[in-house]
Amino acid sequence: MAAWGAATVRERALRVAVLEKMPRPARKLMLTGKGRCNFTNAKDWEAFQPHIHPNPRFLRPAFFNLPPEKLRKLLADNGLPSVVERGDRVFPASRQAVDVVDCLERMVRQAGVELLCGKEVKTVARSENAYNLSCADGSRWECGRLIIATGGLSYPTTGSTGDGYVWAREAGLEVRPTFPSLTALVPKGYKMIPEGAGKGLRHIERGLPLSPLGKSLCGISLKNIGLSVFIDGQLSCSEQGDLDFTDGGIEGPTGFRVSRKCVSALNNGSRIRLEIDLKPGLDERRLAEKGPDWHKLLPKDIARGFLASSFPASPQPDAAGLARALKHWSFDIAGYVGYERCVITAGGVCLGDVSAKTLSAKGSEGLYLAGEVLDLDADTGGYNLHIAFSTGLLAGQSAALSALSL
Template sequence: MNFYELIVIGGGAAGLMAAYASAKTAGQTESNTARKIRVAILEKMPRPGRKLMLTGKGRCNLTNLKNWEDFQAHVHPNPRPLRPAFYELSPEKLLQLMTEEGLETVVERGDRAFPASHRAVDVVDTLQKMVRNQGAQFFCGKEVTGIQRLPADENLSPDKVAAPRFEICCSDGSRWQCSSLIIATGGLAYPMTGSSGDGLRWARELGLAVKPTFPSLTALVPNGYKSVPDNSKTGCIIERDTPLSELGQLFRGLSLKNVGLTLYIDNTHVREETGDLDFTDGGLEGPLGFRFSRQCVHAMRNGAHIRVEIDLKPGVSEEKLAREQKDLAELLPGDIVRAFRTTALNRNNASAAPKGLTEKERLAFLLKHWSFPIAGYVGYERSVVTAGGVSTDEISPKSMGVKSIPGLYLAGEMLDLDADTGGYNLQIAFCTGYLAGQSAVKEMKKEN
């Protein structure tokens, strides 16, 4: 049996930061006690930070420098429980910490921060070094398979700072006990990186409420974009490796800059924004597509029909477009003209303009209302983040501790907190991990 006063399960962004903060806090308070708080981190993959390596297309957009008021607008479904953690390790404090640890950072468009090297591996290396330097121990290739609460032990053996409260089993048969436990096993997105929802299962087993999960920041697949059977249900998962149809091939690679996007749920206009859209091998993506994906996936899972409309000329009114009409080639880049002619201008297409318009008016209408009914979305396999998770009502936001289970703390994507693209999700993971690590040690000291 292995014993550590504190064990962190999961060596992702939240777990690494939790291990660092707890070991540092333990080190700082060590002089008050003859015995040392020992911290271990159990990670099931051969190396920690596998998902971090993929972030920001390998560049790692590690945080966003917006102040709380602006930051919280990008956090779903309810940012309030994040506030104390955000202030404990604010984006500025995170960057300062990284700089102190030798990682230079740069802030780019939209307040997004990256390592100056633009290499995600440098963030992972820095975090690992931070954890090691504080004396926490790494155990990689340790897949936790179960967690059990132990009955209260009044007789504290002299070699321990705090009595064991949890027992952990790993797939290799090893068993571990700890007094405080931080679970930071992530959500369900990109399971090949190690996050396969284990923490959500344990949370349910421990009696905690888990909000239904669904993929977010994921590609929306327009009707006819992929070679799926005609009778497939709309609003379903269409995996990324499903072959593109002829139409999909025509669109793949199109990048639309500064276009308008309007979302219709069951034909009701619900939202309209401007930004950049990409058609990829998955479907409709890019910053603007991702911003809409959470709401779209949630609606589709509830049986709603989704349609989006692209406004290729958001700065020009329909009337002006009809009046001053130029040749399509003057209005749009060549690759977009081809896709537009094949779909919007195809009279068999459902996106046809209202009847009774002149030819010029019809073209102007279609340029402003290029319609795409959505057939489905790419699932967890290749989605960026998991929406839903352990209800934030279960935790105390000031510590990240589970209200009903002393000694248990949760951090990162496994919580019912997710955000838009732009560094917000990693900031959530880092600051909740940091607060959990710090609180777990402070609490342990108070109890002894």
């Protein structure tokens, strides 16, 4: 995504420059949707907004300024038709993220915007009427309007390293504590955690090797299971859908859906237990009646992983015990995979310090914020990119209007 928007007014003509620190723009966009880029979601606002956290109302003006159908039309008019898949998720018709990047780059250049790569902004200073930026390559920039769109902290190799939080703080804005979301939850005993790593360790490196338990589960994909989250022993929520065991831990759409809540609770010192219902369509009595035939209900790899983790030492229990275990496959959660491989950063620039209508920073004239740097994140399904596109557009329009009305 665009990193920076900077505008100066010269004889009422705007000069707009995007300063991007990476050699190519939109590195993260290339990774999205497993390289297919699920760039928005076709739901209307009522169905869209429950997927936005922590305050969907903040997104409302940006959403109605650029609803999903308008974004699709804008891209289609610029050579990028799109298709809608399951769950109203919208992808480019080519299913290639690179086509979205190319389309955006074309649009930016056609609009006369200077797109400058390899420009890592190091410092931002405010003088009386302008923002003064200095870049790692020694170049200096002055602008009357500045848009911070530096993203969050996830996948830092794409360029998002949280720089915008520092400048927002320097401008007097509150930055809410950040934490990884849409990330793998690591069950206890799933990874080989080095001795002395600390009992309270919550962030567990994705690269740590799997334990024998992890190896027995990694690679299993569960379809249409039930997932319940218990926080300090209390049922917090239940979801239904697909879930994957990966080299990170528990992921997949349903795992991701509960990860925000779980990471936040773990960081607050709470205990998390996840319970998988492998057969939500059958009750325990019906399952127990299957007797030894229960094996036929599950693919072999799942049955093997389930037995290895549920009954590691003891012999298999009776039919009733097995049925109970199938309905309550339990995992105490030790921690989560951090920014190195999470999809989104939760937390960020406090929404109370930013106008939802213009995305201008309150009390810092000429400063605007857009995208993941804000304390705004969402579930999987194209919502996060819609936040980025719609807040990006509104911030750009507001900055331009403000500059032109000088």
